[in-house]
Amino acid sequence: MTLQQLHYAITISEAGSLNRAAELLYVAQPSLSSALQELERELGITIFHRSGRGVTLTNDGVEFISYARQLYTQYENILEKYGQGGAIRRKFGVSMQHYSFAVKAFVEMTRSFDTSKYEFAIRETQTQNVIQDVGTQRSEIGILYRDEFNAPIIDKQLARNALAFHPLVTCPAHVYLWKGHPLAKRARIRFEELAPYPCLSFEQGDSNSFYYSEEILSMLDYPRTIKATDRATMLNLMVGVSGYMLCSGIICEELNGSDFVTIPFEGDSEHPNPDMEIGYIVKKNIVLSSMGERYLQELDRYLREIRADRR
Numbered sequence: 302m303t304l305q306q307l308h309y310a311i312t313i314s315e316a317g318s319l320n321r322a323a324e325l326l327y328v329a330q331p332s333l334s335s336a337l338q339e340l341e342r343e344l345g346i347t348i349f350h351r352s353g354r355g356v357t358l359t360n361d362g363v364e365f366i367s368y369a370r371q372l373y374t375q376y377e378n379i380l381e382k383y384g385q386g387g388a389i390r391r392k393f394g395v396s397m398q399h400y401s402f403a404v405k406a407f408v409e410m411t412r413s414f415d416t417s418k419y420e421f422a423i424r425e426t427q428t429q430n431v432i433q434d435v436g437t438q439r440s441e442i443g444i445l446y447r448d449e450f451n452a453p454i455i456d457k458q459l460a461r462n463a464l465a466f467h468p469l470v471t472c473p474a475h476v477y478l479w480k481g482h483p484l485a486k487r488a489r490i491r492f493e494e495l496a497p498y499p500c501l502s503f504e505q506g507d508s509n510s511f512y513y514s515e516e517i518l519s520m521l522d523y524p525r526t527i528k529a530t531d532r533a534t535m536l537n538l539m540v541g542v543s544g545y546m547l548c549s550g551i552i553c554e555e556l557n558g559s560d561f562v563t564i565p566f567e568g569d570s571e572h573p574n575p576d577m578e579i580g581y582i583v584k585k586n587i588v589l590s591s592m593g594e595r596y597l598q599e600l601d602r603y604l605r606e607i608r609a610d611r612r
Contacts, residue, residue, distance in 0.1 A: 302340060302343055302344070304373065304376055305336070306336055306337075306339070306340045307369045307372060307373045308326075308373055309322070309326065309328075309333060309336050309337060309340075310337065310340060310348060310365070310366065310369055311366060311369055311370055311373060312325055312326055313333070313337065313349065313356060314349075314356075314358055314362070314366045317355045317356065317357075318355035318356060319333055319334055319337075319351075319355075319356060337349070344365070346359070346361040346362070346365065347359050347361065347362070348361065348362035348365055348366070349362055366437075367436075367437040367438075370437060370438045370439070371437070371438045371584065374392075374438045374441070375587060375588060377391065377392075377590070378587070378588045378589065378590045378593075379588055391418065391419045391420070391590065391592070392419070392420045392421075392422070393419065393420075393421055393422070393441055393590055393592035393593060393596070394421070394422035394423070394424065394434070394439060394440035394441060395407060395422075395423055395424070395440050395441065395442045395443070395444065395596060396424040396426055396430060396431045396434035396435060396439070396440040396442075396443045396444075397423070397424070397425055397426070397431060397443060397444035397445070398425070398426075398428060398431060398444060398445050398446065398503070398515040399425050399503055399515060399531070399532050399535075400444055400549075400551070400579070401532065401552055401553035401556045401557050402551050402552070402553050402600075402603055402604065402607070403444045403600065404423065404425070404553065404556055405553040405555065405556055405599075405603055406596060406599035406600040406602075406603050407421075407423050407596065407599075409599040409603075410592060410595045410596040410599050413595050414592065414595075419592065421592070422440070424440060425531070425532070427503070427504070427505045427506050427513070428445055428455075428505060428513035428514075428515065429458070429505070429506070429513055430506075431443040431444070431445050431582070432445075432455075432458050432459065432462055432464065432582070433462070435462070435464055435582050435583065435584065436462030436463070436464060436584075438584065441583065441587075441589065441590060441592075441593045442581050442582070442583055442593055442596060442597070443464075443581060443582040443583075444579070444580075444581050444582075444600075445515075445579070445580070445582065446515070446549070446577050446578060446579045446580070447466065447577075447578045447580070448517060448575045448576065448577055448578060449575050450512075450519075450520060450575065451511075451512045451513070451514070451519075454512040454513075455512070455513075459582060463584060463585050464582045464583065464584060464585065465582065465583060465584075465585045466580050466581075466582050467580050467581050467582070467583070468578050468579075468580040469579050469580045469581060469600060469601070469604060470549075470551070470578075470579050470604050470608070471576045471577065471578045471579075472549050472550060472551065472576065472577055472579070473550075473565065473566065473574050473575075473576055473577070474517040474518065474547050474548070474549070474550070474565075474566040474568075474574050474575075474577060475547070475548055475549065475550030475563040475564060475565055475566055476490045476495070476545050476546070476547060476563065476564045476565075476566050477539070477545060477546040477547075477548045477550070477552065477561060477562075477563050478539060478545050478561065478562055478563075478564065479539040479540045479543070479560060479561055479562075480560050480561060480562055481540070481560075482498075482539070482543050482545070483543070484498075484545075484564070485562055485564070487564055488564070488565075489564065489565045489566070489567040490564050490565070490566060490567060491567045491569070491572075492521075492566075492568075492569070492571075492572035495545060496524055496525075498525065498542075498543050498544060498545055499525040499526060499527045499538075499542055499543075499544045499545075500516075500523040500525065500526050500527070500544070500545060500546070500547070501526075501527050501528075501529065501535055501538055501539070501544040501545060501546045502514060502515070502516045502519065502526065502527075502528055502529075502546070503515045503516070503528070503529065503530065503535075504528040504529065504530050516546060516547045516548060517547050517548070517574075517575065517577055518547055518572065518573075518575075521572065527542070527544060532557070536557065536558070536561065539561065540560075547566060548563070549577050549579060550563040550565070551579075551604070551607055553603075581597065581600070
């Protein structure tokens with residue numbers, strides 16, 4: 302098994318057809334088919350189902366491609382860091398819960414690189430997808446949060462995928478509101494004051510467990526709730542139905558606009574205000590790409606500026 306064969310298999314899985322993969326790889330389709338067959342014989346598995354409509358991964362293929370992507374990504378990262386990368390078109394992806402500050406850091410990172418030579422991807426997605434994307438190296442870095450309630454479940458999933466969690470910032474919960482909301486002028490907001498208004502949260506798909514929620518205090522019984530899948534819809538709901546979110550309070554006004562405010566949440570014995578620990582996840586013992594390193598630098602820089610502004 303060679304690195305070239307791994308690269309071929311990964312490209313075929315992403316392209317969905319041998320013809321399209323051959324075009325992307327600049328190789329003849331018969332040569333690509335031959336290389337794939339040789340790889341499958343050596344491994345003793347069938348990686349792809351072949352049909353007139355293209356190729357799809359078998360169960361063995363899904364597992365193999367996951368390991369192949371991890372290995373080939375590390376090869377590219379090492380080559381970029383210590384060797385001559387040549388004409389390799391480098392890829393970098395980050396998956397995250399819905400944090401505007403993490404998007405802001407991604408924007409700043411991309412400005413440091415020639416986008417004609419790099420392929421970037423940013424994925425605002427559900428919590429389990431963040432873990433899965435980094436676990437399979439679809440994304441190099443993931444951004445999510447832990448607290449004393451969800452940590453046992455999150456840590457178990459991270460361990461299962463050989464991922465390490467690195468804290469970035471710890472912060473108490475804030476209430477995120479439209480500036481025209483009846484509570485927007487309060488210095489602090491208690492839980493009972495929120496009862497007349499719908500609580501907004503990001504949908505977590507088939508695994509819609511409160512352990513995977515992006516919002517703090519997800520285990521509480523809210524009289525009114527609305528779920529959505531993207532930040533733009535959330536902002537519209539804040540205005541349209543006077544909804545609110547319980548979040549970190551770290552909001553990028555440049556991206557979300559200036560029509561919204563964050564107000565400290567005032568906890569009590571029945572409705573505590575535990576700290577949110579936001580951090581990044583990566584595969585254990587990996588070599589980060591230059592894009593990954595720069596992205597973390599931008600995250601750290603932006604969060605330092607936020608902390609300084611709050612003093």
